[in-house]
Every structure is written in structure tokens, then in C-alpha cells.
Amino acid sequence: MREPLPITVLRHAVLLLFVAIAMWPVMDVISISIRPGNRLRTTELELVPYDATLDSYRRLLADATFWRWLGNSMLVAGAVTITGVTLASIGGYAFSRFRFVGRQAMMISILTTQMFPATMLLLPLYLMIARLGLINTYAGLCVFYVSTALPFCVWQMKGFYDTIPHSLEEAARIDGCSQWVAFRRVILPLASPGLVITALFSFMSAWSEYIVAAQILQDRDMFTLPVGLKSFQSSLSTQWGLYAAASLLVSLPVVVVFILLSRYLVSGLTLGSVKE
Amino acid sequence: MATVTFRNVNKRYPNGFHAVHDLDLEIADGEFVVLVGPSGCGKSTTLRMLAGLEEVTSGEILIGDSVVNDVEPGNRDIAMVFQNYALYPHMTVRQNLAFGLKMRRTPKAEIERRVADVAETLGISSMLDRRPRELSGGQRQRVALGRAIVRQPRAFLFDEPLSNLDAKLRVQMRAEIAALHQRLQTTMVYVTHDQVEAMTLGQRIVVMDGGVVQQADAPLAIYQNPANRFVAGFIGSPPMNFVRGRLEGDVFQHVGGEVLLANGDSAGGELPPTDGGSPPPRQLPTRQERPSAWSGPAWLGVRPEDLALDAGGPVLGEVTLDVVEQMGHESMGYFRLAGERCAMRLPADSGLAAGDHVRPRLRPGAWRLFADDAEGKRLL
Ligand SMILES: Nc1ncnc2c1ncn2[C@@H]1O[C@H](COP(=O)(O)OP(=O)(O)OP(=O)(O)O)[C@@H](O)[C@H]1O
Numbered sequence: 001m002r003e004p005l006p007i008t009v010l011r012h013a014v015l016l017l018f019v020a021i022a023m024w025p026v027m028d029v030i031s032i033s034i035r036p037g038n039r040l041r042t043t044e045l046e047l048v049p050y051d052a053t054l055d056s057y058r059r060l061l062a063d064a065t066f067w068r069w070l071g072n073s074m075l076v077a078g079a080v081t082i083t084g085v086t087l088a089s090i091g092g093y094a095f096s097r098f099r100f101v102g103r104q105a106m107m108i109s110i111l112t113t114q115m116f117p118a119t120m121l122l123l124p125l126y127l128m129i130a131r132l133g134l135i136n137t138y139a140g141l142c143v144f145y146v147s148t149a150l151p152f153c154v155w156q157m158k159g160f161y162d163t164i165p166h167s168l169e170e171a172a173r174i175d176g177c178s179q180w181v182a183f184r185r186v187i188l189p190l191a192s193p194g195l196v197i198t199a200l201f202s203f204m205s206a207w208s209e210y211i212v213a214a215q216i217l218q219d220r221d222m223f224t225l226p227v228g229l230k231s232f233q234s235s236l237s238t239q240w241g242l243y244a245a246a247s248l249l250v251s252l253p254v255v256v257v258f259i260l261l262s263r264y265l266v267s268g269l270t271l272g273s274v275k276e
Numbered sequence: 277m278a279t280v281t282f283r284n285v286n287k288r289y290p291n292g293f294h295a296v297h298d299l300d301l302e303i304a305d306g307e308f309v310v311l312v313g314p315s316g317c318g319k320s321t322t323l324r325m326l327a328g329l330e331e332v333t334s335g336e337i338l339i340g341d342s343v344v345n346d347v348e349p350g351n352r353d354i355a356m357v358f359q360n361y362a363l364y365p366h367m368t369v370r371q372n373l374a375f376g377l378k379m380r381r382t383p384k385a386e387i388e389r390r391v392a393d394v395a396e397t398l399g400i401s402s403m404l405d406r407r408p409r410e411l412s413g414g415q416r417q418r419v420a421l422g423r424a425i426v427r428q429p430r431a432f433l434f435d436e437p438l439s440n441l442d443a444k445l446r447v448q449m450r451a452e453i454a455a456l457h458q459r460l461q462t463t464m465v466y467v468t469h470d471q472v473e474a475m476t477l478g479q480r481i482v483v484m485d486g487g488v489v490q491q492a493d494a495p496l497a498i499y500q501n502p503a504n505r506f507v508a509g510f511i512g513s514p515p516m517n518f519v520r521g522r523l524e525g526d527v528f529q530h531v532g533g534e535v536l537l538a539n540g541d542s543a544g545g546e547l548p549p550t551d552g553g554s555p556p557p558r559q560l561p562t563r564q565e566r567p568s569a570w571s572g573p574a575w576l577g578v579r580p581e582d583l584a585l586d587a588g589g590p591v592l593g594e595v596t597l598d599v600v601e602q603m604g605h606e607s608m609g610y611f612r613l614a615g616e617r618c619a620m621r622l623p624a625d626s627g628l629a630a631g632d633h634v635r636p637r638l639r640p641g642a643w644r645l646f647a648d649d650a651e652g653k654r655l656l
């Protein structure tokens with residue numbers, strides 16, 4: 001049956017409205033980043049101003065501090081991703097496949113941690129990290145990020161393993177694998193969409209985080225990009241062009257990572273393996 | 277090649293469910309044993325304990341001469357074919373077949389040779405580089421079978437391997453599995469709830485119900501001499517007819533009438549020639565041999581093929597046909613007697629239809645008597 005025309009029009013109108021709402025700020029930032037000088041506000045409506053320039057990008061890319069911060073962010077986000085994915089892939093497997101004392105309680109407590117806003121955990125976690133002497137270290141930051149991202153990741157992975165039939169690892173064990181090898185050679189490859197989602201989540205949460213990083217990192221040299229960017233906003237004059245250009249460059253890796261990994265995000269990887 | 281022995285094996289699941297009771301079973305080297313029973317009777321549990329996928333709660337399982345209770349599945353040198361195939365979806369057919377050998381560090385050349393061999397035998401050579409999702413159900417089942425064969429294990433375990441195939445393919449694969457056993461002469465333990473599969477494949481059938489072995493014997497022996505009412509009703513299709521009533525002396529009385537079970541002098545006189553598979557004639561014990569309390573409630577059991585208009589024995593009763601199923605070489609008539617659904621054999625051209633009244637006769641001696649209690653032990 002064909003949809004009546006007014007409905008089609010309405011549907012597209014609503015969708016376009018939301019696309020516009022989502023895209024507007026991004027367009028605005030792009031526009032600011034290619035304006036010469038420090039024009040945050042302008043009366044012009046064009047997206048690309050008549051005197052557009054890539055000056056801000058040039059200055060930014062020539063700036064060693066920017067590269068330094070980028071490296072810091074890469075380091076932290078990379079470490080968080082690797083640790084998070086490793087721990088979540090193993091932890092989620094345990095929750096999915098084994099029945100042990102305290103399993104239920106642990107799963108509920110994992111879920112419970114997700115009910116508190118992250119800012120509420122800021123103070124207690126900060127104190128813990130301070131006691132551990134990890135203030136102004138990447139390790140401190142990583143501990144914070146991993147511990148806040150892990151519950152979601154473990155839950156996510158558990159859900160993923162639950163969809164993989166038990167008979168696959170049983171077949172592998174009969175084929176001569178230990179439980180661990182069966183996990184590594186059969187289950188883990190099948191869980192790769194789950195791993196990708198977990199990795200993306202860990203990476204993005206660490207990459208764009210500001211509040212915690214601003215508390216834990218104190219040397220300008222140690223800053224991650226979000227904290228570094230904020231320092232462009234000086235009390236006297238904010239270099240809006242630079243700021244906007246940097247914001248866009250910061251988002252770029254996330255977009256790239258997403259595009260690279262998204263081809264693994266296909267569902268139905270276990271298709272054809274078993275018959276339900 | 278190895279024998280398989282269950283010694284007083286029990287399985288209790290963590291939730292307290294007692295799935296297998298005191299299982300004692302010896303499977304000879306090279307024997308094809310079929311575990312059969314209704315859903316939930318503990319067949320899979322038994323097989324999975326043998327595979328090492330479930331722990332044994334008490335008792336011992338031996339493969340060859342060694343107790344394997346605490347041996348890892350991979351070290352038992354057995355192969356298993358799963359109902360849902362359980363192929364590794366991220367590997368090609370070739371990798372699926374080779375996986376077990378690779379895990380056992382078989383030399384590469386040897387792996388290649390064996391995989392090619394098995395693929396040839398099963399007719400899947402052209403699919404070696406496909407992934408499971410690119411195969412049809414029947415092809416997947418072949419790959420699953422191949423993955424087991426290529427390992428050359430001491431015993432094969434099958435858990436309802438054919439139940440996901442359509443009827444025609446099932447018959448074909450059944451024949452292939454039988455041929456495979458002929459060729460390999462390896463011990464095979466096969467689980468199914470399909471009694472036709474059990475009858476056709478098994479050298480010995482183990483009938484289970486409620487976690488308890490009801491009877492273990494050759495297919496024909498089980499068919500002819502079922503140990504109890506459960507086995508009698510489970511093996512055979514359509515199932516054996518049961519009529520509840522009372523045995524008084526030589527006469528079985530039921531609501532639909534009386535059947536004189538005495539032999540020789542009763543209607544029909546001499547026995548008809550026994551054609552292939554027909555059970556030996558049965559006789560009531562003479563009055564002297566008979567236990568004193570030989571009368572009381574009982575079930576009379578008679579197979580549909582032993583119930584016919586011209587069977588020559590006593591009349592079971594006057595009944596009305598509900599349904600007549602034409603099968604070409606003969607037809608089956610269904611009716612109710614004493615509340616139980618019964619079936620009888622009719623000639624294909626009998627012209628009888630639903631609603632007709634008939635007087636089915638027993639083939640002399642081809643009946644059983646079962647106790648009228650929960651156990652339903654065969655009396656005669
Ligand atoms: N993990 C488990 N925990 C508790 N009870 C179980 C478990 N697995 C099976 N059971 C119970 O044990 C009984 C036997 O199960 P099993 O799988 O051996 O049956 P089956 O004979 O193979 O039946 P089917 O023909 O349906 O496959 C069933 O009643 C089942 O509910």
C-alpha cells in the first residue's frame with residue numbers, strides 16, 4: 001500500500017527538522033573556523049564567508065603544543081580502549097557462561113552504577129586517585145575512565161555472548177580446545193561486533209572527556225585535547241577561529257575510528273552456524 | 277575404537293532436577309547404540325555426560341578401560357554431531373573440518389589429505405571454501421558429519437543430528453550414517469526421539485523415560501518383547517493399541533466385549549504362517565502353571581498390524597471406524613475402544629469408510645498383557 005502524500009511530506013519535514021537541529025552547531029563551528037580573525041559572531045548568513053581562510057588550521061597544525069595534546073589524548077584513549085575491551089570481553093564472558101556465587105548480585109551492582117550521574121562519582125573517585133598518588137598522571141586518568149566505562153562495556157559484552165549458542169564452544173572443546181582456547185578461537189571472533197561497540201564506546205568516552213581530566217591533569221604539557229582546548233579560552237581574548245578549528249580536528253579521529261570500525265558492526269555474524 | 281561403559285551413573289542438575297537415574301549400560305566396541313525416548317527423558321544429558329560437557333553426579337563412565345569422569349572433552353577422543361550443527365561460522369568449510377586436527381597438532385599435509393578424503397566421501401569437495409551461511413541445511417549437516425569423521429575418533433556421539441532436516445533428506449542422511457557405520461565400524465551412540473530412526477539405525481536400542489532406562493535390546497527384540505507398556509507404546513508406528521480391562525481366567529473383559537485369549541481351541545484354530553518380523557505366537561500359561569491370583573485389572577496390547585478383519589483370532593469387539601487412512605498398499609482404520617484410540621490394518625481396497633461398523637480380530641497369540649499400574653510391566 002502506498003503512503004498518502006501528506007504523510008510522506010510530513011515525515012520528511014520532521015526528519016529534516018531534526019537533521020537541521022543536529023547539523024546546525026557543526027556547520028556553525030565549521031563556519032567560525034574558516035573566518036579570518038576573531039569573529040565569533042557575525043551578521044552574515046553565508047556558511048562560507050567571502051574572506052574564508054584556512055589560517056586557523058595552519059596556525060594550529062604548526063603549534064607543537066597541539067600535537068603534544070593530541071598525542072596525550074591518543075595515549076589515554078588508546079590505553080582506556082585496550083584495557084576496557086580486554087576486561088569487558090573476559091568479564092562479560094564470565095557473566096554470560098558461568099554460574100557462580102554472587103553472579104546475580106554482581107550483575108545488579110554493575111547495573112546500579114549506571115544509575116548515578118558521573119559527576120557524582122567525581123569527588124570520591126578523585127579522593128581515591130589522590131590517595132593512590134596518581135594525580136597528574138595518565139594512569140590516574142585511565143583508572144578513572146576505565147572504571148566508569150567498564151560496567152556498561154561488561155554488560156554490553158555479556159549481552160553479546162548470550163546470543164552466541166553454547167554448542168559452538170562445546171563443539172570446540174570436543175575438537176580439543178580448552179575452555180580458554182575455545183573462547184579465544186571461536187567465541188571472541190564471533191563477538192567482534194560487540195567488541196567494536198565496546199571499543200568505540202571506551203574510546204569516545206575517554207577521548208572527549210573534559211571534567212575529570214581537568215581535575216586530574218595539572219601540567220599544561222600533560223593536557224588531553226579537551227582540556228587543552230579550553231585553555232584557548234583565555235580570560236582576555238578567546239581565539240575563536242583557533243578554538244573552532246581545534247574542535248573540528250578533535251572530532252576527526254572519532255569519525256575516522258567510527259568509519260573504520262563500522263564495517264565490523266554488521267549483525268548476523270553467527271548466521272549459518274547453528275539452526276534454531 | 278573403544279567400548280563405552282556407564283556404571284551406575286546419576287545426573288542431578290544444580291537446580292536439583294534428577295535427570296538420569298542409575299544408568300548401567302555397556303556398549304561394545306564398534307556397536308551402534310541408539311538412545312531413544314520422549315522429550316526431556318534424559319537422552320541428551322546422558323550423551324553430554326559421555327562427551328564431557330556435563331559433569332557426572334555419581335557413578336563412572338568408562339571409554340575403553342579408563343574412567344573418563346574427570347577427563348576434558350577434548351581428551352576423550354570422541355567426536356560429536358550436534359542437532360544444530362554448531363559449525364564455526366567464521367571459518368570456511370575447510371577450516372571447520374581441519375579445526376579439530378589443528379588443535380591436535382596433526383601435520384599439515386596429513387590434515388589436507390584427511391580433509392580432502394572426507395570431503396570426497398561426503399560430496400562436499402566443491403564447497404570447501406564456502407562459509408556455513410552459504411550452505412543449505414543438508415550441506416551443513418554433511419559438514420558437521422565430516423568434522424566428526426575427519427578426526428577418526430574412538431567413538432561418535434550424535435544428538436538428534438537429523439531432526440532439522442526435511443523428511444526426504446532425513447531418510448537419505450539416515451542411510452548415509454548407516455553406511456558410515458558399516459564402513460568405519462566405530463562405536464556410535466546416537467540420540468533421537470524418532471523411533472523409526474532408532475529401529476533402522478540401531479544395533480541396540482536403549483529406551484529411556486523419565487531418566488530411567490526402560491529397556492535395552494536389539495530393535496526387533498524390543499519390538500516383539502517390550503518390557504513394559506511404555507516401551508510397547510513408544511516403539512512402533514502407529515503405536516500399539518491398548519485396551520483396559522480385566523483378566524478373568526482365559527478371558528479378557530473390557531467395556532466393548534470379551535476376548536478369549538486361550539490358544540488353540542479358540543476361534544481360528546491353527547496359527548497363520550508368520551511372515552518376516554511377526555512375533556512368535558503367545559500362549560496363556562496352562563491353568564496349572566498360572567499364579568493363583570491370575571486375574572485382575574490389566575491392559576491388553578496389540579499392534580495395529582496384528583489387528584485385522586481376517587486375522588483369524590478372537591474378535592476384539594464391535595467398533596465404529598472414526599477415520600480411514602489410505603496408504604496405497606493397505607489402509608489404516610482408526611476407532612475408539614474403551615476410551616482408547618486404536619488402529620487396525622485394512623486391505624487397501626476394503627471400501628470401508630468412517631462410520632462403518634467392523635469386528636477386528638486379533639492375530640492369534642499376537643497380543644501382550646501389561647499390569648494396570650504406573651510401571652505397566654508386561655505380564656505376558
Ligand atoms: N542445565 C539444566 N539444568 C536443569 N535441568 C536441566 C538442564 N538441562 C536439562 N535439564 C532437564 O533434564 C531433563 C533431561 O534433559 P535432556 O536434555 O537430557 O532431555 P532429552 O531427552 O535430550 O530431550 P529432547 O528430546 O527434548 O532433547 C529435562 O527435563 C530438562 O528439563
Ligand SMILES: [Mg+2]
Nearest residue numbers: 319320321435
Ligand atoms: Mg536432547
